Amino acid sequence: MSKVLIIGGGIVGLSSAYYLQKKGYQVTVLDKGDITDNCSFGNAGMIVPSHFVPLAAPGMISQGIRWMFNSKSPFYVRPSVNGNLIKWGLKFVKHATAKHLANSAEPLRDLSLLSKKLYEDLAKEPGFEFELTNNGILAFYKTEKAGEEEAHLAARAIELGLDMAVLSAEQCKALQPDLKLDVLGAVHYRCDAHLYPAKLMNALLEFLTASGVKIIKNKEVTKIETSGNRITRVFAGIDVHEADQYVIATGSWSPAVAKMVDLNISLMPGKGYSFMEVEPTNRLTIPALLCEARVAITPMNGRIRYGGTMELDKINTRINMQRVKGIVESVPQYFPDLNPAIPNQNDIWYGFRPCSPDGLPYIGKTEKKQNLVIATGHGMMGLSLGPATGILVSELIAETTTSLNLDAFKVERK
Ligand SMILES: Cc1cc2nc3c(=O)[nH]c(=O)nc-3n(C[C@H](O)[C@H](O)[C@H](O)COP(=O)(O)OP(=O)(O)OC[C@H]3O[C@@H](n4cnc5c(N)ncnc54)[C@H](O)[C@@H]3O)c2cc1C
16 A cells, blocks of 8 residues: 655645545654644634635735734734745735736635535534534625725626625624624625634544544654655654655645755745634624724634734744734724623634745645645635645545646646
């Protein structure tokens, strides 16, 4: 039986393991952490076919610069002479065009819809109860400007065959009757869904372990040995691992791991925060996006998760309380009777979205190493795109026809 070693136990690595073991491969997953708290655990849990617009989109640069001067804003780039950030920024600017947006919409939509379907299938498997709920997402706006942008997005989404509806404030109230709303309107992304990420990740870990997948925790890959165009061995400190095929699915750490095989992957960690609050009355039944504030609110596990911000900086453990306050203060502006308290530092989760400069993931083989698949760069959509990426990884390894055309996601694209 052919052996596959997956480096990284986030949603992308575990989904790859899931589909590979189904195809009969002998799979090992290696992670530097204990797989209880990576970016795939504390995220907002939204499954978002609605997000066919990549981060690199027209208007993001001027908006981003305006946000830079507000300490509570949802977006921040630490100005530095970091070579990676400069190269990333130049690529981002190059891709923030209407043409790139038009070219990306269909590949992103198809990847998302495949993933959503796979989540629906997974939720029917025994042991996979992870609160998958098909209520859509309500993107609320308070200003005419955001309303126009949302209406434009909804029109394009409908052209792409996605189910969306523009709602008045009254129609919003009818959908969330138990909550006061102070909004101009919303777009109901009816094509979207949500789930509880920790339950999903733990169900996957349990299933994989029971199916014979070896999960090795707290072992950091420090060196990858190659011979010609093949990987021969992977070192995690003094431990040595050999396999026939290898997968790099190390999220925001992927540039450093890819460098070990002489590959350059342009990626910046986009740090975001989240925290949970008890909401005993379960008044919020549909996840919400607060458009102007860029905050996500999701009901899960009998509580509410609030999440947001995007700090592009080196990986670090600092918690910027100003930005957390920005999230807290935005909530009652849309929901006057939801008043989350400022959380204690210990109750604040943070994770690093692996952000590619053009907003598309990297999924594919490389020219340099024949027995390697790269699966990373999913940015704000990694949870959504996990299962589709996993099945594609398994097809690339098996060298069978892939479920989707992967040209848009080529690893060595410019
Ligand atoms: C606040 C916030 C909200 C979000 N909300 C959503 C949402 O609603 N919907 C959505 O789709 N996405 C969301 N995201 C994005 C999503 O969480 C990420 O895109 C996704 O989790 C990335 O998964 P991954 O498997 O690529 O990386 P990760 O989950 O980061 O996993 C990578 C793993 O690789 C391991 N690793 C790294 N280096 C090494 C090494 N050298 N050796 C061994 N192991 C290594 C790490 O320990 C880690 O466990 C959100 C993110 C944030 C921060």
